[in-house]
Amino acid sequence: MPIARFLGCFLCGKDKGVGVVEDGDVPVIRIEGKSAHHQLSDSSFDSELEFSSAKDEKDTPLSTDTEPRRTNKALVVAAKGTYALVDHEFPNLEHGREVVIRNMATGLNPIDFKSVDFNFCLPEFPWVTGREMAGVVEVVGEEVEGIRVGDRVWTSTYYRDRRAGCFQQFVTVPAHTVLPLPSNLSFDEAACLGVAALTAAMTLWRWLQVPMVPPAERTGREYLLVWGGSTVTGQFAIQIAARCGLDVIAVTSAKTRSLAESLGARVVVRDGKSNDEIVDEIRGVAGEDITRAIDLVGPSTANYCLKAFSRDEGRKCLFAPLAMISSKAEIPANVVVETVEMKQFVLDGESRRFAVELNRLVESGEILLPGLEVLEGGLGVVVVVEGLERLKRGDMVGRKMVVRMES
Numbered sequence: 133m134p135i136a137r138f139l140g141c142f143l144c145g146k147d148k149g150v151g152v153v154e155d156g157d158v159p160v161i162r163i164e165g166k167s168a169h170h171q172l173s174d175s176s177f178d179s180e181l182e183f184s185s186a187k188d189e190k191d192t193p194l195s196t197d198t199e200p201r202r203t204n205k206a207l208v209v210a211a212k213g214t215y216a217l218v219d220h221e222f223p224n225l226e227h228g229r230e231v232v233i234r235n236m237a238t239g240l241n242p243i244d245f246k247s248v249d250f251n252f253c254l255p256e257f258p259w260v261t262g263r264e265m266a267g268v269v270e271v272v273g274e275e276v277e278g279i280r281v282g283d284r285v286w287t288s289t290y291y292r293d294r295r296a297g298c299f300q301q302f303v304t305v306p307a308h309t310v311l312p313l314p315s316n317l318s319f320d321e322a323a324c325l326g327v328a329a330l331t332a333a334m335t336l337w338r339w340l341q342v343p344m345v346p347p348a349e350r351t352g353r354e355y356l357l358v359w360g361g362s363t364v365t366g367q368f369a370i371q372i373a374a375r376c377g378l379d380v381i382a383v384t385s386a387k388t389r390s391l392a393e394s395l396g397a398r399v400v401v402r403d404g405k406s407n408d409e410i411v412d413e414i415r416g417v418a419g420e421d422i423t424r425a426i427d428l429v430g431p432s433t434a435n436y437c438l439k440a441f442s443r444d445e446g447r448k449c450l451f452a453p454l455a456m457i458s459s460k461a462e463i464p465a466n467v468v469v470e471t472v473e474m475k476q477f478v479l480d481g482e483s484r485r486f487a488v489e490l491n492r493l494v495e496s497g498e499i500l501l502p503g504l505e506v507l508e509g510g511l512g513v514v515v516v517v518e519g520l521e522r523l524k525r526g527d528m529v530g531r532k533m534v535v536r537m538e539s
């Protein structure tokens with residue numbers, strides 16, 4: 133059924149929290165204060181016609197084929213702040229180097245709700261979000277080598293291709309972004325590698341110039357500061373950095389202190405302290421030896437990371453503000469602010485080596501995964517949106533939320 137047909141006519145629920153309206157088996161969900169459903173008209177969904185299977189029945193040629201038409205269930209952002217569950221056509225490959233993966237589990241990430249709440253990374257409506265998943269290879273392009281139908285794999289995707297959005301049953305991606313599942317991982321576990329783990333790995337190895345192979349001998353003390361050490365991304369960053377020969381100092385709450393410590397960080401607990409006091413404490417431990425930092429909280433703490441860096445003008449420092457930095461931030465002369473672009477994993481085939489090394493470290497048990505919270509119920513609108521609402525509240529205490537697909 134064309135999406136416009138079931139979206140244009142209802143959704144007048146209360147304006148509290150997340151509103152869900154069920155229409156038969158097609159739920160549509162609206163985020164508080166962001167609903168655009170009153171502005172919807174059939175023309176709002178012209179673009180849907182290209183993507184959806186949903187041509188009007190009268191336009192669909194009668195098939196003489198006895199095989200049932202394959203569809204692709206997708207959770208779409210149908211309009212600003214509005215989700216809908218729809219059936220699309222099974223994806224087509226655009227070239228011979230693509231792979232279609234049957235989705236078994238998808239990781240939830242802050243970017244998933246940020247992009248919908250603030251309406252960015254959504255080139256048009258409807259769009260499919262979701263950046264990481266694990267599953268089973270369903271289709272392999274004719275030029276692909278080393279990947280076979282039935283392989284268990286994970287991937288990390290770039291938002292610009294709607295077919296690569298991970299909130300759908302079949303996800304289509306370039307073959308170089310497809311990695312084998314480490315043999316010790318379930319699909320649920322592997323579904324958290326594509327964003328937090330890969331971001332930590334690429335940030336450290338590519339942008340912060342941490343050697344992938346730990347040096348045989350350390351020549352001096354160098355600290356990585358991770359502000360947000362118990363975030364899922366922070367947990368991976370602490371482990372990779374510690375393994376690669378850095379000392380790590382992390383800022384966490386008292387609740388998650390022992391988690392960050394168990395992964396190899398020296399911890400500064402932030403509870404009840406001003407950011408200035410936290411910086412003083414960090415510098416009390418690390419002195420002039422903080423030469424790298426990752427901020428995983430936001431523009432304010434990014435500014436305080438800048439204050440924690442070594443003030444020795446002869447020491448070049450590298451900073452990755454992964455949760456934004458103000459354009460007005462005062463950057464000390466010895467600090468270089470790196471722009472981390474995870475799209476490079478997809479656009480630059482050379483980046484695959486970072487995922488391969490990450491896979492090796494996970495498979496060998498040198499890097500541990502965060503605790504998981506698995507949501508059952510597949511791509512149900514309520515499941516995913518309520519999961520994202522919980523993530524937004526920030527009460528995950530270091531756990532990663534994953535949606536398990538229905539078989």
Ligand SMILES: NC(=O)c1ccc[n+]([C@@H]2O[C@H](COP(=O)([O-])OP(=O)(O)OC[C@H]3O[C@@H](n4cnc5c(N)ncnc54)[C@H](OP(=O)(O)O)[C@@H]3O)[C@@H](O)[C@H]2O)c1
Nearest residue numbers: 242331360362363364365384385388428454455474529530
């Ligand atoms: N640019 C990229 O490519 C990229 C990739 C991955 C993530 N990110 C960004 O990085 C951030 C973290 O993502 P994530 O998925 O790893 O997060 P997450 O796991 O959802 O982070 C939640 C954790 O943040 C901690 N936290 C909250 N306020 C804090 C504060 N003031 N100081 C220190 N820790 C605080 C909380 O732990 P405690 O309160 O117990 O400390 C909480 O458990 C997000 O903003 C995300 O968008 C960006």
